[in-house]
Amino acid sequence: MTDAPVDLAAPYADTAGRAVLETIRAYGVTTVFGIPGTHNLELYRPLADLGIRAVTNRHEQGAGYGADGWAQQTGLPGVVITTSGPGLQNAMSAIGTAFCESRPLLVLSPGVALGDEFRDVGTLHETKDASAMVGAIAEWSRRVKSAAEAVDAVHAAFELFRTGRPRPVHIEIPLDVLEAPAEVPAGARAARPARAPAVGDAAAIRAAAELIAGARSPVIIAGGGATRAVREVTALAERLGAPVLTTLNGKGTVDERHPLSLGSNLRLAAAREVAEAADVLIVLGSKLGEAELWAPALEARGRVVRVDRSAAQLHKNLEATVGILGDCAPVVAELLAALPVETRPVPDLSAPRRAIAEETAAAAPSTVALAERISEALPDDAIVAGDSSQIVYLALANVLRCARPHSLLYTPTYATLGYGLPAAIGARVAQQDRPVVAVLGDGALMFAVNELVTAVEQRLDLTIVCVDNGGYGEIRQNELDRGMQPIGVDLVQPDWAALANAFGARGRRVDDLAAVADAIRDAIAEGGVQLVHVPQAQE
Numbered sequence: 001m002t003d004a005p006v007d008l009a010a011p012y013a014d015t016a017g018r019a020v021l022e023t024i025r026a027y028g029v030t031t032v033f034g035i036p037g038t039h040n041l042e043l044y045r046p047l048a049d050l051g052i053r054a055v056t057n058r059h060e061q062g063a064g065y066g067a068d069g070w071a072q073q074t075g076l077p078g079v080v081i082t083t084s085g086p087g088l089q090n091a092m093s094a095i096g097t098a099f100c101e102s103r104p105l106l107v108l109s110p111g112v113a114l115g116d117e118f119r120d121v122g123t124l125h126e127t128k129d130a131s132a133m134v135g136a137i138a139e140w141s142r143r144v145k146s147a148a149e150a151v152d153a154v155h156a157a158f159e160l161f162r163t164g165r166p167r168p169v170h171i172e173i174p175l176d177v178l179e180a181p182a183e184v185p186a187g188a189r190a191a192r193p194a195r196a197p198a199v200g201d202a203a204a205i206r207a208a209a210e211l212i213a214g215a216r217s218p219v220i221i222a223g224g225g226a227t228r229a230v231r232e233v234t235a236l237a238e239r240l241g242a243p244v245l246t247t248l249n250g251k252g253t254v255d256e257r258h259p260l261s262l263g264s265n266l267r268l269a270a271a272r273e274v275a276e277a278a279d280v281l282i283v284l285g286s287k288l289g290e291a292e293l294w295a296p297a298l299e300a301r302g303r304v305v306r307v308d309r310s311a312a313q314l315h316k317n318l319e320a321t322v323g324i325l326g327d328c329a330p331v332v333a334e335l336l337a338a339l340p341v342e343t344r345p346v347p348d349l350s351a352p353r354r355a356i357a358e359e360t361a362a363a364a365p366s367t368v369a370l371a372e373r374i375s376e377a378l379p380d381d382a383i384v385a386g387d388s389s390q391i392v393y394l395a396l397a398n399v400l401r402c403a404r405p406h407s408l409l410y411t412p413t414y415a416t417l418g419y420g421l422p423a424a425i426g427a428r429v430a431q432q433d434r435p436v437v438a439v440l441g442d443g444a445l446m447f448a449v450n451e452l453v454t455a456v457e458q459r460l461d462l463t464i465v466c467v468d469n470g471g472y473g474e475i476r477q478n479e480l481d482r483g484m485q486p487i488g489v490d491l492v493q494p495d496w497a498a499l500a501n502a503f504g505a506r507g508r509r510v511d512d513l514a515a516v517a518d519a520i521r522d523a524i525a526e527g528g529v530q531l532v533h534v535p536q537a538q539e
Helices: 014-027 060-074 087-089 092-101 130-135 146-163 200-214 230-240 269-276 327-339 350-363 365-379 390-399 422-431 444-447 452-457 473-481 494-503 513-526
Strands: 031-034 054-057 077-080 105-111 138-142 169-174 219-222 244-246 280-286 303-308 322-325 383-386 436-439 463-467 507-510 528-535
Touching: 014 146, 014 169, 014 422, 031 060, 031 422, 054 422, 054 452, 060 077, 060 087, 060 092, 060 105, 060 390, 060 422, 060 452, 087 092, 087 105, 087 130, 087 513, 092 105, 092 130, 105 130, 130 169, 146 169, 200 280, 200 303, 200 322, 219 230, 230 327, 244 269, 269 350, 280 528, 303 327, 350 365, 350 390, 365 390, 365 513, 383 390, 383 422, 390 436, 422 436, 422 444, 422 452, 422 463, 436 444, 444 463, 463 494, 463 513, 494 507, 494 528, 507 513, 513 528
Parallel strands: 031 054, 031 077, 077 105, 105 169, 138 169, 219 244, 219 280, 280 303, 303 322, 383 436, 436 463, 463 528, 507 528
Antiparallel strands: none
């Protein structure tokens, strides 16, 4: 069949779809993720004309996670275009992830025409109340009534991403509005100037500086909200001689090879003890959630200073002695200006480092040994996308040393399977100067194996390391711990190397632990989409 000729130079109506995408492009977004569908074509029509790259994932969940990976490398929100009904519903796990991990995600979808709400007449992709569905898990969801409202919603989204706690938002554009002439002035589609970041209340900063100046054993915890304050947080740690711990979302805020870094190890009791023993604990941009701690709460024995751009976070899970509402970078800069200029010596951290290493190794010895081989093979500037797999959360997250934020892409709170591969794709689309490697278990890879062909189609250099423990290893152990016979967890495995080859990638199997690092190095050097399959005996 031959497509009929299309006059690509012909003008087309300035629809609401174009107005929305033109506004998004004005904010610097150059890539969108999604799948074209019957109802969303007016969101796709202007992409090429606006210079926006369209990445077609093979499932909308993958589109959401791809947008997440892209966002973490660019500092801009990830944008997802779904069709109505099932397409939007397929993206719900990614929306939930972005909410729990505080990631900026903008989801666009068509909706039933104005006046057709709740008719239940059997139209294509009919959904009872799409905005209510998404609004239940997103920061907000808006069903607009005009192109002007849709453009205003885009501006509101970017205002949230710039000044509030970044979380997912959804704009539902009724089909008749989407396809109608926009009637939105060009000036209304321009990016609005960013407000200056909040610097915090001066009295609170003075009170915090007084506490910190008098501290003998201060400790810093940096969360995901501190990742744009690398220079300031590092300077504060060096001024105070303060050990730095991070959450997994804050990993790399201080270079993990720095003498003051104790890594992203708050899930380990030995690391939590360092924080709890501080006479002043400085918490920057973190809610200190249970999923980041693997403990019900952090029990600080000293005073607590907290900095966050969200007022709701300032006392969450740990009461602050002094809470400062503001962005971490300017607030920490103000704290530095208020503190004595003398630099304190670096404390001896050999004992806590040894305790952290011993606790890591004891949890899963063979998994940690494998993670060390994987880490050894990775270039210093690698971006690693992980999944909710034992190789990541029991080992690689602790073993891997990251020099900058967003070098480990992971979802510690939502802990979804199927995140790692599409997130790696999004990161690679955004970042051409650093190698990208996905490390995940066989169960996680099977959740998103269809995205292998997305990576091939996008002509990416991407290496995937699949650690195969025969199924859902953690759940198998959970069942045994409860006195159950393992059920539903020992899974049939494909020939992973052959499967990768069938997708147009290059697959290889590595049975010898000693050969793992060389196999990964070879895969990265060879380029293209590579899958390294590593069978692993159960612990």
